[in-house]
Amino acid sequence: MTFAQALLEALESLNGNKMRSGLTVLGIVIGVAAVIAMLAVGNGAQESITGSISSIGTNLLFVFRGNRRGPPGPGGPPRSNNSNERPLTLGDANAIADAFAAPSVAMVAPVVQGNMLITFGGETTTAPISGVTPKYATVRNLALSEGEFINDEHQLGRMSVVVLGPDTADTIFGRHDGVLGETVRIEGQPFRVIGVLVAKGGGSFGSEDKNVYIPFATAKARLLKRGGRDDIDILLAQATSAETVTKAVDEISNILRQRHRTPLGSDDFTVLTQQDFLQTLQTITGVLTIFLGGIAGISLLVGGIGIMNIMLVSVTERTREIGLRKALGARKKDILLQFLTESSLLSLLGGFIGILFGWLIAFTVGRVAAAMGTTFIPIVGVDAIILSTSFSAAIGLFFGIYPASRAANLEPVEALRYE
Amino acid sequence: MDLVIEARNLVKTYKMGEFTVEALRGVSFTIERGEMVSIMGPSGSGKSTMMNTLGCLDRPTSGEYILDGEAVANMDDDQLASVRNRKVGFVFQSFNLLSRLTALGNVELPLRYAGLEEGRRARAQAALEAVGLQNRMGHRPYELSGGQQQRVAVARAIVNNPSIIMADEPTGNLDSKVGKEIMNLLLNLNKERGTTLIIITHDPNIAEQTQRIIRLRDGELESSGEKEKAEKQEAEAEKLEKQK
Numbered sequence: 001m002t003f004a005q006a007l008l009e010a011l012e013s014l015n016g017n018k019m020r021s022g023l024t025v026l027g028i029v030i031g032v033a034a035v036i037a038m039l040a041v042g043n044g045a046q047e048s049i050t051g052s053i054s055s056i057g058t059n060l061l062f063v064f065r066g067n068r069r070g071p072p073g074p075g076g077p078p079r080s081n082n083s084n085e086r087p088l089t090l091g092d093a094n095a096i097a098d099a100f101a102a103p104s105v106a107m108v109a110p111v112v113q114g115n116m117l118i119t120f121g122g123e124t125t126t127a128p129i130s131g132v133t134p135k136y137a138t139v140r141n142l143a144l145s146e147g148e149f150i151n152d153e154h155q156l157g158r159m160s161v162v163v164l165g166p167d168t169a170d171t172i173f174g175r176h177d178g179v180l181g182e183t184v185r186i187e188g189q190p191f192r193v194i195g196v197l198v199a200k201g202g203g204s205f206g207s208e209d210k211n212v213y214i215p216f217a218t219a220k221a222r223l224l225k226r227g228g229r230d231d232i233d234i235l236l237a238q239a240t241s242a243e244t245v246t247k248a249v250d251e252i253s254n255i256l257r258q259r260h261r262t263p264l265g266s267d268d269f270t271v272l273t274q275q276d277f278l279q280t281l282q283t284i285t286g287v288l289t290i291f292l293g294g295i296a297g298i299s300l301l302v303g304g305i306g307i308m309n310i311m312l313v314s315v316t317e318r319t320r321e322i323g324l325r326k327a328l329g330a331r332k333k334d335i336l337l338q339f340l341t342e343s344s345l346l347s348l349l350g351g352f353i354g355i356l357f358g359w360l361i362a363f364t365v366g367r368v369a370a371a372m373g374t375t376f377i378p379i380v381g382v383d384a385i386i387l388s389t390s391f392s393a394a395i396g397l398f399f400g401i402y403p404a405s406r407a408a409n410l411e412p413v414e415a416l417r418y419e
Numbered sequence: 420m421d422l423v424i425e426a427r428n429l430v431k432t433y434k435m436g437e438f439t440v441e442a443l444r445g446v447s448f449t450i451e452r453g454e455m456v457s458i459m460g461p462s463g464s465g466k467s468t469m470m471n472t473l474g475c476l477d478r479p480t481s482g483e484y485i486l487d488g489e490a491v492a493n494m495d496d497d498q499l500a501s502v503r504n505r506k507v508g509f510v511f512q513s514f515n516l517l518s519r520l521t522a523l524g525n526v527e528l529p530l531r532y533a534g535l536e537e538g539r540r541a542r543a544q545a546a547l548e549a550v551g552l553q554n555r556m557g558h559r560p561y562e563l564s565g566g567q568q569q570r571v572a573v574a575r576a577i578v579n580n581p582s583i584i585m586a587d588e589p590t591g592n593l594d595s596k597v598g599k600e601i602m603n604l605l606l607n608l609n610k611e612r613g614t615t616l617i618i619i620t621h622d623p624n625i626a627e628q629t630q631r632i633i634r635l636r637d638g639e640l641e642s643s644g645e646k647e648k649a650e651k652q653e654a655e656a657e658k659l660e661k662q663k
Contacts, residue, residue, distance in 0.1 A: 005531060016519050324515045327476060328575070329504020329532040331497045412476045416515075 010341040028350025031300030036358025038296040042289025044378035063235035085268030090230040104248040109136040110232040120172040131219025147195030162191040167209040304395035311403035323415025335408040343400025351392035424450035429482035442468040444638040457618040457626040460635035487582040508576030512588040516560040546574040566597035
């Protein structure tokens with residue numbers, strides 16, 4: 001018996017029991033569709049997170065106080081676990097900004113942060129306030145839709161000026177244009193609006209469009225007075241290029257170790273690069289994808305057991321047929337091939353339909369996300385298609401082997417006598 | 420003498436729990452090529468076991484069995500399958516046709532397992548013509564009468580030009596008129612093609628139509644039927660002489 005014949009016979013036999021074949025295939029369809037959809041959603045999430053981080057700028061470095069590897073906590077640096085640590089100061093920032101001490105660092109921007117109440121007229125909202133220096137706009141690639149960013153004059157004069165994120169402007173003014181010169185109150189103190197930022201859209205850390213910026217000196221003097229006069233929360237640094245990021249980390253670390261006089265191996269600060277963020281987040285989304293795919297894989301497994309079940313029923317039902325085929329000269333191999341072909345055909349068919357369904361589900365999820373204002377495009381990868389196709393074929397083979405070998409090992413005499 | 424079947428001291432025992440059942444207890448006989456033999460015996464006499472052994476569906480526990488020059492007793496499963504395919508044609512009481520396949524498809528089955536690709540269809544058609552079903556080739560079993568179904572089964576049995584045809588109660592599921600037709604078909608095949616025919620039956624009317632009757636009782640050979648056959652032939656010869 002050639003393979004083509006076996007295929008033809010398997011088709012005939014599956015066609016003879018359409019309802020049953022259909023239900024069996026359905027199990028695999030659901031499994032494969034789930035795997036494809038889950039992997040697509042997971043990959044899409046990873047891609048969108050990676051994209052939004054890359055948009056921040058790949059040369060960016062973050063320096064926090066405290067020896068802690070990890071992303072920053074909400075609204076501030078990660079809490080420290082070292083009681084002897086020193087805070088980061090403006091002095092540290094200036095030392096790092098020194099082009100001779102740290103040639104790989106192009107620019108430094110110290111930041112103090114806090115959440116505060118902003119009011120205009122009757123409208124009140126809480127927004128993250130950052131006290132920043134003029135260089136911050138360059139380091140973070142901030143663009144203004146109107147007005148100007150904080151400059152040295154504001155900084156030196158400790159002027160009460162504010163640059164609003166478009167979301168915050170919308171909340172308190174009901175619009176985000178034509179608000180220059182208005183005076184808002186932050187924690188009751190009046191601030192003149194000098195600029196509004198361009199909307200960046202939602203990122204994976206949540207939207208940055210709510211952020212409100214005031215001069216660093218003003219913040220230290222009036223609003224964020226905690227800690228020492230020169231203490232800062234985060235230090236942003238920009239490496240001269242993407243290639244020098246690692247060097248910049250070393251330079252910054254060395255300067256801070258000297259200045260803080262920390263013993264070797266117990267730094268009281270943390271330098272994170274974009275790569276670190278990317279890696280952490282990719283690990284998280286990777287785990288998420290595997291988790292989702294695993295759950296979907298279970299349903300594929302259940303589908304496979306369905307195939308085994310049906311094939312066992314089919315073998316029992318066709319015991320006489322098997323006996324007859326053996327009497328006519330079918331070898332074990334022939335019977336094995338016949339039943340394996342049937343089970344693989346079932347699972348492959350399910351696999352193909354499942355891919356289509358999975359793609360459809362992923363597409364729908366993308367559309368729903370788009371309708372809700374998030375740019376999120378599920379990615380149906382070739383790898384996912386190959387994976388689930390080969391996986392479903394393997395499942396057909398694996399779960400087909402037992403019933404098929406049971407059929408192949410039937411004694412012809414017994415099988416022929418079976419009623 | 421051209422022997423197609425040579426059975427020597429065949430023993431078959433089954434283990435059923437703690438008991439061993441002796442279905443065959445040392446049976447020996449021979450069948451010549453072209454002979455038409457029936458095997459008779461009451462139920463429990465070892466008839467079915469004998470048919471399974473002669474048809475290479477099962478191996479004897481001990482003893483020797485040579486089918487058309489091949490010692491079958493010690494072959495493995497796949498070798499037995501090959502021998503069945505080439506040398507044995509089966510006709511069953513309940514036809515055993517595959518309902519999904521057409522008459523032609525059913526007849527083609529043994530050729531498929533023989534690995535024959537070219538001329539398969541033509542040979543299957545020829546076999547169906549030989550049993551008079553040239554107009555029913557595309558029909559499926561449920562579209563055929565019982566007699567027609569058994570004809571398809573006979574065509575399937577002869578399509579590989581086997582050394583022997585094993586027919587197990589071939590008329591058991593048919594009314595007497597159709598049964599007679601099938602018997603005539605088998606007798607004609609034997610006469611015209613010289614195919615060795617072995618019919619397992621408990622119906623004396625069927626058995627009498629064959630040249631020789633092998634009788635089994637309690638797993639032993641009661642009579643190999645060769646004496647009766649010789650007497651019959653003598654009687655016929657005498658008859659012929661008297662007529663002269």
